[in-house]
Amino acid sequence: xxxxxxxxxxxxxxxxxxxxxxxxxxxxxxxxxxxxxxxxxxxxxxxxxxxxxxxxxxxxxxxxxxxxxxxxxxxxxxxxxxxxxxxxxxxxxxxxxxxxxxxxxxxxxxxxxxxxxxxxxxxxxxxxxxxxxxxxxxxxxxxxxxxxxxxxxxxxxxxxxxxxxxxxxxxxxxxxxxxxxxxxxxxxxxxxxxxxxxxxxxxxxxxxxxxxxxxxxxxxxxxxxxxxxxxxxxxxxxxxxxxxxxxxxxxxxxxxxxxxxxxxxxxxxxxxxxxxxxxxxxxxxxxxxxxxxxxxxxxxxxxxxxxxxxxxxxx
Amino acid sequence: xxxxxxxxxxxxxxxxxxxxxxxxxxxxxxxxxxxxxxxxxxxxxxxxxxxxxxxxxxxxxxxxxxxxxxxxxxxxxxxxxxxxxxxxxxxxxxxxxxxxxxxxxxxxxxxxxxxxxxxxxxxxxxxxxxxxxxxxxxxxxxxxxxxxxxxxxxxxxxxxxxxxxxxxxxxxxxxxxxxxxxxxxxxxxxxxxxxxxxxxxxxxxxxxxxxxxxxxxxxxxxxxxxxxxxxxxxxxxxxxxxxxxxxxxxxxxxxxxxxxxxxxxxxxxxxxxxxxxxxxxxxxxxxxxxxxxxxxxxxxxxxxxxxxxxxxxxxxxxxxxxxxxxxxxxxxxxxxxxxxxxxxxxxxxxxxxxxxxxxxxxxxxxxxxxxxxxxxxxxxxxxxxxxxxxxxxxxxxxxxxxxxxxxxxxxxxxxxxxxxxxxxxxxxxxxxxxxxxxxxxxxxxxxxxxxxxxxxxxxxxxxxxxxxxxxxxxxxxxxxxxxxxxxxxxxxxxxxxxxxxxxxxxxxxxxxxxxxxxxxxxxxxxxxxxxxxxxx
Numbered sequence: 001x002x003x004x005x006x007x008x009x010x011x012x013x014x015x016x017x018x019x020x021x022x023x024x025x026x027x028x029x030x031x032x033x034x035x036x037x038x039x040x041x042x043x044x045x046x047x048x049x050x051x052x053x054x055x056x057x058x059x060x061x062x063x064x065x066x067x068x069x070x071x072x073x074x075x076x077x078x079x080x081x082x083x084x085x086x087x088x089x090x091x092x093x094x095x096x097x098x099x100x101x102x103x104x105x106x107x108x109x110x111x112x113x114x115x116x117x118x119x120x121x122x123x124x125x126x127x128x129x130x131x132x133x134x135x136x137x138x139x140x141x142x143x144x145x146x147x148x149x150x151x152x153x154x155x156x157x158x159x160x161x162x163x164x165x166x167x168x169x170x171x172x173x174x175x176x177x178x179x180x181x182x183x184x185x186x187x188x189x190x191x192x193x194x195x196x197x198x199x200x201x202x203x204x205x206x207x208x209x210x211x212x213x214x215x216x217x218x219x220x221x222x223x224x225x226x227x228x229x230x231x232x233x234x235x236x237x238x239x240x241x242x243x244x245x246x247x248x249x250x251x252x253x254x255x256x257x258x259x260x261x262x263x264x265x266x267x268x269x270x271x272x273x274x275x276x277x278x279x280x281x282x283x284x285x286x287x288x289x290x291x292x293x294x295x296x297x298x299x300x301x302x303x304x305x306x307x308x309x310x311x312x313x314x315x
Numbered sequence: 316x317x318x319x320x321x322x323x324x325x326x327x328x329x330x331x332x333x334x335x336x337x338x339x340x341x342x343x344x345x346x347x348x349x350x351x352x353x354x355x356x357x358x359x360x361x362x363x364x365x366x367x368x369x370x371x372x373x374x375x376x377x378x379x380x381x382x383x384x385x386x387x388x389x390x391x392x393x394x395x396x397x398x399x400x401x402x403x404x405x406x407x408x409x410x411x412x413x414x415x416x417x418x419x420x421x422x423x424x425x426x427x428x429x430x431x432x433x434x435x436x437x438x439x440x441x442x443x444x445x446x447x448x449x450x451x452x453x454x455x456x457x458x459x460x461x462x463x464x465x466x467x468x469x470x471x472x473x474x475x476x477x478x479x480x481x482x483x484x485x486x487x488x489x490x491x492x493x494x495x496x497x498x499x500x501x502x503x504x505x506x507x508x509x510x511x512x513x514x515x516x517x518x519x520x521x522x523x524x525x526x527x528x529x530x531x532x533x534x535x536x537x538x539x540x541x542x543x544x545x546x547x548x549x550x551x552x553x554x555x556x557x558x559x560x561x562x563x564x565x566x567x568x569x570x571x572x573x574x575x576x577x578x579x580x581x582x583x584x585x586x587x588x589x590x591x592x593x594x595x596x597x598x599x600x601x602x603x604x605x606x607x608x609x610x611x612x613x614x615x616x617x618x619x620x621x622x623x624x625x626x627x628x629x630x631x632x633x634x635x636x637x638x639x640x641x642x643x644x645x646x647x648x649x650x651x652x653x654x655x656x657x658x659x660x661x662x663x664x665x666x667x668x669x670x671x672x673x674x675x676x677x678x679x680x681x682x683x684x685x686x687x688x689x690x691x692x693x694x695x696x697x698x699x700x701x702x703x704x705x706x707x708x709x710x711x712x713x714x715x716x717x718x719x720x721x722x723x724x725x726x727x728x729x730x731x732x733x734x735x736x737x738x739x740x741x742x743x744x745x746x747x748x749x750x751x752x753x754x755x756x757x758x759x760x761x762x763x764x765x766x767x768x769x770x771x772x773x774x775x776x777x778x779x780x781x782x783x784x785x786x787x788x789x790x791x792x793x794x795x796x797x798x799x800x801x802x803x804x805x806x807x808x809x810x811x812x813x814x815x816x817x818x819x820x821x822x823x824x825x826x827x828x829x830x831x832x833x834x835x836x837x838x839x840x841x842x843x844x845x846x847x848x849x850x851x
Contacts, residue, residue: 210410216367217405218425218476219398221390228424229413307415308460 001304001311008300012293019289020072024065027278033057034081037276055081068282077283082275087283090268097167097257098264101180101187102249108188109195109245116192117199122226124204132196139193148186148259155182165261183260187253191245198241202234209233235306243299247292316382317342318483318516319364323376326356326363326540333359335540336376341484341516346507348527348548349520350563351537352767353738357520358406360537361488364518365403366393381483399429402477402515404506406489408469412461418472419445419457425479444475448505466630467498471505478509485510488520495629495794500838503530522767524567525797528552528845536560552846562769567842569772570801571779581620582656584672584756584788585641590614591649592636610636612812613650620755623782623789625803625820627796627835633812634792638758641790642675655755671700674749678761680741684733691715691729694748701752718747721785722777739770743777750781756788763798775802796839800824808832 035051036043052058056067071078077087120132156164162182168175206212207230215225254266265284272280304310317340326334334356341347351357362368364378366385378385380400385393397403405411413421422444423437430437438457445451448471461469470490477485487506491499507530510517521527527534528548535545536557543557555561592611610633618624626634639645641652643664652659654669665673674697677683684693694715698705706714716726722743733741742762749757759778763771779802781787793799799806800820807817808829816829827833840848 210405210407211413213367214405214411214473214476215413217365217397217403219394219396219428220424221394224428229416232415233413308417309414309462 004304004310005301008297012297015293016290019293020069020286021065023282023285023289024068027282028061030278034276034278038081072283072286077287078279080272080277080280082277082280087280090280091265091284091287094263094265094268096170097180097262098250098253098266100176101183101253101262101264102246104177104180104184105187105191105249105253106242106246108184109191110242112188112192113195113199117196118203118226118231120196120200121203121207122222129200133200136193136196139189140197142190144186144190145255145259147189148183148256151182151186152259165259167262179260179262183253183256183262186259187249187256191249195238195241195245199234199238202237203230206230206233232306236303239299239302239306243295246295250291250295251288317379318345318381319518320379320382321360321364321377322379324360324363324378325375326359326368327373328369329371333540334363337537337540337542339535339542339545341518343483343516344510344514345533346510346517346519346531348531348534349518349537350522350524350527350534351520352522352563352769354539355537356540357537358488361403361486361518361520364484364486365397365401367397395429398425398476398482399480400483402479402482402485404470404473404477404485404487404490406492408466408473408493411473412469414461417458417460418455418464419459422457422472422475422479425476429480440479441475444479445472447478447509448472448475450475465498466494467502470494470498470502474502474505474509478513478515481513482515484516484518486518486520489522490519491526492522496796496835496839497629499526506530524564524768525840525842525845528842528849529840536563549846549849564842566769566772569775571776573779573783573802583617583653584620584622584655585616585618585790586653586656587617587637587641587650588615588653589650590637590640590647590652592633592640592645593648609812611640614809614812614814615650616807616814616817618756618788618790620788621782621786622805623791623803625799625806626790626792626809627794627799627806628809629794629835632809634809635760637809638675638760638790638792641756641758642673643670667700667702671697671752672755673758674752674754674756675758675760676742676745676749676762678764680738680745680765683745684741686733688732689729690719690731690733690744693733694718694729694744694751696748697752714751715747718751719744721750721781722747737770738766739774742766742770742774746774746777746781750785753785754787756790758790758792760792761794762791764793764795771798778802796824796835797841800841808835 033048033052035048035055035057039047039051056064059067068078075088077091079085080087080090083090116132116136120129123129152164155161163179167179170176207226212225212230215229216222220228251266253264254270256262257264257266265288269281269284271277272284319339319341321337321339324334324337325332337360339347339349339360349357349360359368363374364385366388368374374386376386380396385396388396412418419438419441422441423434426432426440427434427437441457442451445455445457450468450471453468455464455468461472464472485506490506491502494502503526506517506519509515519527519531531548533546534548534551535542536559537543538559543560544551544555552564555564590611591609591613594608594610612633614637616624626637628634636645640647643659647661651661654665654672657669659665659669691712695711698711698714705711712729715729719726719728724740724743724747728744733744736744745762762778763774766774775798778789782789789803791799791803803820805818806820806823807814808823808831809815810831816823816827816832823832824836827836
């Protein structure tokens with residue numbers, strides 16, 4: 001297990017290093033000079049040159065890359081060109097929205113998907129199964145921004161149970177969570193539909209395995225066989241999807257954040273791109289990559305906990 | 316009263332009738348062999364006893380366990396019977412155990428589910444069971460996982476679970492079919508001993524006449540969902556009445572007629588000198604260097620043109636690695652391989668011209684074809700070895716049809732898909748694919764192991780016939796000594812990556828000089844030797 005963990009950690013470090021290089025170089029080749037953009041079209045070349053040197057943009061490529069990398073390692077994400085404040089401050093505010101939203105949505109997705117997937121698999125080809133499959137098909141196809149607007153219409157404007165958007169901050173945790181309910185539901189439902197379908201097919205696969213028949217021959221009932229033998233094996237493919245979904249929920253919530261006026265990471269990146277605030281874009285994207293890689297690492301560790309074949313190298 | 320009494324058992328699944336009225340009984344302490352080829356309904360007979368049938372099954376008739384009717388029992392009552400009074404051992408030990416739970420936990424579960432009690436007593440009982448199936452002395456601890464065990468060891472775990480609660484009836488469905496000859500003999504002796512000690516009834520299901528002839532007190536021969544004849548083993552073998560039973564016995568005894576080959580002056584089809592193939596074995600520690608495992612460790616051999624050479628050994632002895640190296644599919648770490656008198660380049664592997672001299676037929680006729688391609692595409696595949704000079708259109712078609720004709724298939728088989736063919740026909744198609752470009756050497760990697768006895772005999776005849784007609788050389792790899800004896804001129808015995816004995820097949824089988832060869836031979840006697848030994 002230790003050797004497995006160390007191996008995964010090493011691959012994590014290499015992924016991060018390659019990602020940082022890719023992000024840096026990609027933004028380098030992007031057209032548009034931040035200094036020129038900030039000063040406007042009428043700026044004199046001297047003024048632009050002065051600002052460039054003030055922003056550190058005239059240093060050689062590799063110096064700037066290593067300065068940025070070193071800064072990242074020390075937790076310094078750099079300074080925003082437009083806001084003139086440290087990016088870490090901007091990010092911390094946003095993370096307080098984005099991570100709870102992603103976790104909330106993921107938990108909701110699993111809470112819906114697992115029972116639904118299990119019920120569908122155990123009642124294969126029954127009307128229940130057919131109904132669930134049809135419903136999840138619709139869930140997968142629904143665009144989540146449209147679904148989000150529907151939720152706002154019904155639950156915020158119609159029933160007035162939740163607010164239609166905005167985020168009051170964490171001073172009042174109950175209110176903060178309430179404002180995340182509708183965005184989380186809008187995010188979770190399409191994800192839950194996918195996850196339920198994966199759960200169903202993974203479980204159907206394992207229920208057809210020889211060891212399930214062995215378990216029945218031992219005298220276990222159908223239900224016992226499902227809980228003790230089939231489910232743990234079915235979790236292996238399901239975990240993969242859960243990991244991918246968390247990454248998606250963290251980085252891909254831009255549209256939902258816009259629908260609900262939530263100050264999350266997605267909006268920060270969006271503002272950074274439109275304002276040529278490349279430092280913000282660079283560092284926040286790197287942060288998202290970091291989150292995704294860490295989640296992947298955690299999924300890998302979870303694999304090993306579920307599957308002993310990964311824990312020990314066969315002798 | 317018999318422990319198991321089956322009368323008039325009928326089974327219908329969907330619209331097809333699988334069992335057409337089975338009558339069979341097994342007494343306490345008795346071993347009854349149930350013989351049949353694939354599709355005969357023998358496995359579904361076993362599952363009918365367990366009442367573990369696929370959906371849409373309709374059973375009628377009677378299955379009694381110590382007088383108690385099982386058919387129609389409610390599910391909870393059956394759950395109390397399964398694993399407690401009826402134990403079952405399955406064919407495929409590699410997949411019969413849950414891969415994510417330790418073997419100890421899986422055995423203990425079989426105990427707790429029926430006897431209750433706490434985890435500690437169940438664990439202790441599981442340890443005793445590991446002892447009874449001789450795993451403890453082999454150093455297999457209960458916290459091991461299935462993937463860490465060999466096939467034979469896994470089958471012992473399955474047996475431990477089946478006997479955990481001292482069942483009245485043990486059903487063993489092809490318990491040794493997936494195992495080596497020596498492992499098979501050990502598992503059968505273990506079952507024998509357990510039946511003796513516990514006095515349970517054993518229903519031994521097999522397609523292998525030898526297995527049943529060796530162990531069973533009585534036997535029944537099954538075909539098409541019916542029992543053709545049954546009775547005490549020895550008398551029944553002596554006076555088989557049904558033509559199918561007799562054909563089955565003849566097929567098991569079958570040896571193709573092979574006239575002696577004239578020595579050819581041509582350079583050997585294959586020559587191997589001091590061949591070494593290694594695998595990297597991953598270390599458990601992070602920064603340790605991985606160790607090397609020598610799968611093939613200094614093997615030398617030669618196969619003359621038109622000669623058939625057998626290569627026998629247990630699984631893991633390196634015989635398949637050797638075959639892959641000959642085909643250029645495995646990197647060679649030392650020594651050299653020559654095809655048709657020309658040395659294969661160690662760095663580049665065989666040249667296209669050399670590759671055209673060797674073809675292979677694999678064991679599994681179900682897994683070794685792309686199901687989405689037509690037979691004409693599958694069989695024509697080796698033609699790519701000719702590069703731009705490969706024939707196309709009608710020329711190609713003619714070659715494919717000639718190869719199909721060689722193996723006794725009609726030309727229109729070329730337009731069909733592989734799922735339309737039976738196992739034996741698929742193996743014919745595999746041979747046709749190998750023959751297409753008229754190679755000098757064909758490597759046959761367990762070509763008949765997955766086939767029924769009667770089909771096996773036909774394929775062996777076909778191979779013999781082709782060899783004589785086309786002057787082919789064979790490297791025939793098998794763990795089945797009977798097959799090797801019938802079809803090879805010389806035999807090599809491989810163990811731990813080395814050749815431990817080689818010589819003329821007849822000589823090696825009659826008087827082996829190596830102790831390991833002797834044990835291999837003792838583990839898989841011919842059917843007549845078994846019957847003779849049992850008669851005295």
